[in-house]
Amino acid sequence: MxxxxxxxxxxxxxxxxxxxxxxxxxxxxxxxxxxxxxxxxxxxxxxxxxxxxxxxxxxxxxxxxxxxxxxxxxxxxxxxxxxxxxxxxxxxxxxxxxxxxxxxxxxxxxxxxxxxxxxxxxxxxxxxxxxxxxxxxxxxxxxxxxxxxxxxxxxxxxxxxxxxxxxxxxxxxxxxxxxxxxxxxxxxxxxxxxxxxxxxxxxxxxxxxxxxxxxxxxxxxxxxxxxxxxxxxxxxxxxxGHSMTDVDIDVQHGGQPILEIDALSLSGSAQTVSFSAQDGEVIAITGLLGSGKSALADIIFGLQSPKSGQMRIAGQPYAPQSAAQAVAAGVFMSSKDRSTNAVIPDFDIANNMTLPFLSQFSRATLLSTRAQRAAAQDMIARLGIVCQSDDDGIGTLSGGNQQKVMIGRWLLKDCRVLLLDEPFQGVDIGARRDIGAHIRATAKGRATLVFVAELDEALEIADRIIVLNEGAIAGQHENRGVDMEALIAQVSGPLGAQQQVNT
Amino acid sequence: MTRETLLNFAIRFGFLILLFGLVIYFSLSANGFASPRSAAFILQSVAITGILALGVTCTLVVDGFDLSIGSVATSALMLSAYAMVILEMSAGSAVLLCLLMGAVVGLINGLLIVKFKVPDLLATLGMMFLLIGLQRIPTQGNSIATGMKLADGSTAEGTFSAAFLWLGRHRFDLVVERLVPMPVVIFLITAVVIWVFLELTRHGRLMYAIGSNERAAALVGANVSRYKIAAYMISGVTASIGGILLAARLGRGDIASGNNLLLDSVAAALIGFAVLGAARANAFGTAIGALFVGILLQGLTMMNAPYYTQDFVKGAVLVLALVFTFYLSAKRSAGGKT
Known part of the structure; x- marks a missing residue:
């Protein structure tokens, strides 16, 4: 009926x-x-x-x-x-x-x-x-x-x-x-x-x-x-309108370690997390809500202080107290939930994109609109953002294109560590591949951490997948012929595995 | 498509065309409206309101609001009079003292809002009451004038120095002799400085970003607290400049003057939303908004409208401008959405 x-x-x-x-x-x-x-x-x-x-x-x-x-x-x-x-x-x-x-x-x-x-x-x-x-x-x-x-x-x-x-x-x-x-x-x-x-x-x-x-x-x-x-x-x-081939990841092992995480306590529990992220490597960090995924991102970007443990960047101790300090140390983060955490609704594309780096687009604090526009136009072309021009209001773009602007924002300047928290939220598969390909193509010279809940997304972008569960690393996989069953079991943890048996 | 273009044109230039039309209309129908003297008079009438409005614009930009500007201005008025007449300070130190007072009040407002999380309207409302009361305490609620009797029976020895009165009363020659009053010059300088700051510097851009999405601005590394406090300090300093000019023009610490300053300047800043279709606080719009009210009142007065209709006219303009801003802009954004 x-x-x-x-x-x-x-x-x-x-x-x-x-x-x-x-x-x-x-x-x-x-x-x-x-x-x-x-x-x-x-x-x-x-x-x-x-x-x-x-x-x-x-x-x-x-x-x-x-x-x-x-x-x-x-x-x-x-x-x-x-x-x-x-x-x-x-x-x-x-x-x-x-x-x-x-x-x-x-x-x-x-x-x-x-x-x-x-x-x-x-x-x-x-x-x-x-x-x-x-x-x-x-x-x-x-x-x-x-x-x-x-x-x-x-x-x-x-x-x-x-x-x-x-x-x-x-x-x-x-x-x-x-x-x-x-x-x-x-x-x-x-x-x-x-x-x-x-x-x-x-x-x-x-x-x-x-x-x-x-x-x-x-x-x-x-x-x-x-x-x-x-x-x-x-x-x-x-x-x-065209078929989508599977993404072929050419797994990179990366060069020098850039970001070293040492016995970091994410939640109140005794569990800690240690790993290191290498130059040129893209690591996907996945896990359920409460697994410590968001906490890890926040700690690296200076929004939270860890209960215990240290971080080092290129061997130097790194303990940011604020987002500003993290950015100054070359750690950039594209936050999740772009409408609350990233988009400036009153601004156009160029100003949204260049926002973190206004000091570098200005001389004696006076902004150079031309430099902002040139950088934005370059990034629009590189990421394939669909728009009329760089002075379109951000609200006129579709969700996927807005997300490209938010990610493009952090690709404007070179960084040591790039954190992408749920970069594919509300993004269609075509735009998702565009973003993923660009992240991988520019990965040299930095360590990239991608925080995703969806395993498909992790498999599409990462060289290495780290699974978090209850504030500890439940498993690590090189992204080549991953054992999906093992991966899913690690994500859901001992508790989730029990539930799956029951249903 | 043509309707949309027309709508966009109306949003952008409607208010400026209205202003232009008013000027033409008054020039034709009111004798002497289109003269340098009348222009200077209009500017003088809006100068102090305009300066305060430019300050409140900065707080509106960071999505805040400063209700204390009127009382900061009257406090500066009383403080400058007290400093010169009773404490017998020089003009320079009296001015500095007032500016410092404005900055400190702004700092306290900012700290209340940022550190103690008091909502902006409430914090500045509290500050407004506090200052209205405070400025009356040293003189037991009396106005301050040269040669006034003090509480202990003696007579105040100090005077308003000539240099101080010059700030409020001097007129520069332009086309006609002694045409442009000093407060107008200060208003124009303040307008240009605030405009450059908000529109052209990265600090201004970040303040707009904070006003639009505070969280997002914080997550790109902007020091949100510092910018918000700075906005209130700018507001406090401009308000005290307004108060100093008022004192210099009046030549006495009049407890009753400056009653309308808050409402008039807030109105100017809000009318400014409609200018050039900005739909947000902006320095150019604020200056035009202040001017708009001044021109309208001057024109109506010259056409013999009674003084008591003034507030009604201001209110009508404000409502019109707000409808202009919010209704038309909402239409535009709804039409453009896909």
Missing amino acids: KTCEIIGLEKSFGGNHVLRGIDMHLSAGEVVVLMGANGAGKSTLVKVLCGFHDHDGGSMQLDGVAYCPADAADAISHGVVTVHQSIDDGVIPDLDVATNLMLNQLTEPGAGLLVRDGALRRAAQKVADNMGLRMDVRTKVADLSVADRQMIAIARAMAYDPKVLILDEPTSSLSASEADRLFTLVDRLRTQGVAILYISHRMSDIRRIADRIVCMRDGEISGTFEHAPLDYSGAVTAML
Whole structure:
């Protein structure tokens, strides 16, 4: 049964024809994965569906009735509910879990004037149990982990009793085990008969969850795959317009050690981490949330002090107290979650890119706009950033291109150690390969550490993979014929391995 | 496409065209509006507000706000009068003392906000109250004038020195004899200095970056705390410059003057958002914003609008400018998104 049908949908912004006749349908109890490179028009399609934009041509139907939402609230009242990519759009961080879950009841016309906390909490507890959420409903949402917040955003969406649920890259900030919890939830919703549109770049998500794959390219549907077994490589080809070969890593062992980590304590525990990163080597550091991955990145970049242990750069002791000191010592970090940690929304591409090195683009503190622009244009060409010019506002770029700008920022100047924390967040596979190839091509002269949760990404970029678990190194692999089973077992650790046996 | 171009043009130049239209209109309908004297008068009327507004612009740039500027200015007014009339200090040391006071107040504001994590509006509101009270204590709530009676029955011996009054009252020859008042010159110099600082130096660029995304700025190695404190110190110093000029113009430490300074200067800075479609605090916009209010009030006054309509007019301009900035810019960014 077709819950939602989209026929010949068109949308333009000015002269930019973004959707060129989209035909697709969503059925009850089915998960449709929408794939598309950055800028293919996925976000626009979602925004039309959830009433944020109106469409220029074509039509939409919901249960056979014409559907044309006036705004987001109207879409929700029709049963089309969206969980947006940015998690904090979906929750109110300063309120507790119970209030967040019950928020739509508070806005209902018949709701009483006084809030009865006890009843609210009991009702919320019921919702939470239904969704398999196990936190205390009195916790403030701001104190929860990203994954829990994402679950609450979805639970809130479910409170509207949707016919169609749209999940826009729900796993982009989640680690593998957290994503697993999300998939369990999606499975549960599927059996409840919700039609789910799931947007993601992560192949592992898609393999796990998809009943049908729809690919978009340049505002058109470029392929639909619905018969099991799903043709994943065909889907990637349809999405990119050309086939994607596997990345061939020519493993480098590197020269002189540059960064030496010596018995560094990442969490409060007695476990420590020691390794050294060589000149020209790209090391992927992977692990679950809480494995110490983020803590290690923060310590090397001077945002956290280690409980114990030392670091050395080229033999010299290195103990940065701030990001400024780290940068001065030649340690650069491209942070994860670019919209909160990296993008300056008011600035154009050139200023965003050159921000860390303004002193080198100025004489007697007066900025040389020409030097900034020249450097930015050079980097735009090298990374293949799609834009009109270097003075485009950063917000006009698609996610993948924004991420290229953020990484390009730290490639402008030579460094000793380059840290890339989740560099492929919300980036399509084409842009991901561009970034990866560039990182590898410029790796000489520095040690590069890439922090990724996704193993596919680690295998695509690294010479060596270090697995962290509970603040200790659980395994190291040279990236040549890696034993995937062993790798996965090390990632999930003894605890996770037990869970996998149980399921 | 043409609608979009038109919208962009309106956002960029709408406010300047409006200003230009006003000048033409007043020149045609108000006799004597288009004269050097009238221009100098307008500039003089906005000079002190403008200087304060340029300071508050710096705090707006780092996504802060300084409510204490008005009271810093009046404190500087009282302090300079007290220093010269009662403490019998020289003009130079009185000026230095006031500037130092402004810088220290800015430093305290900055520390309250950065180190003690007090929200900017609350910290500077507290400072505003504190200063309004403090400036009255030394004179038991009285204004300061030369030859005033002191609490112990004696008479104040000090005077406002000629050099000090020169700051507020001197007029330079330009086209017409004794045309441009000193405060206007200082206003223009301050405007140029702040503009260069914010637009052309790397420090200014980093301050804008901090205002737009503080975390991201910190993660590229910018010293966020230091820049924020610096912004409040600039604001404090410019406010005390305003206060000094006011004292020099009045020639007495008048407890009641400077009431409108805060609101007027904040309005100028906010009107500046609309100039050239910047949609953010900027020095050029602030200067134009101050000028806009000055021209409008002067024109209306010359066309016999009563004085009590002034605040209404200022408010209307401010609301118009804010709609201009936020509604039109929101339209533009929504249209450009894909």
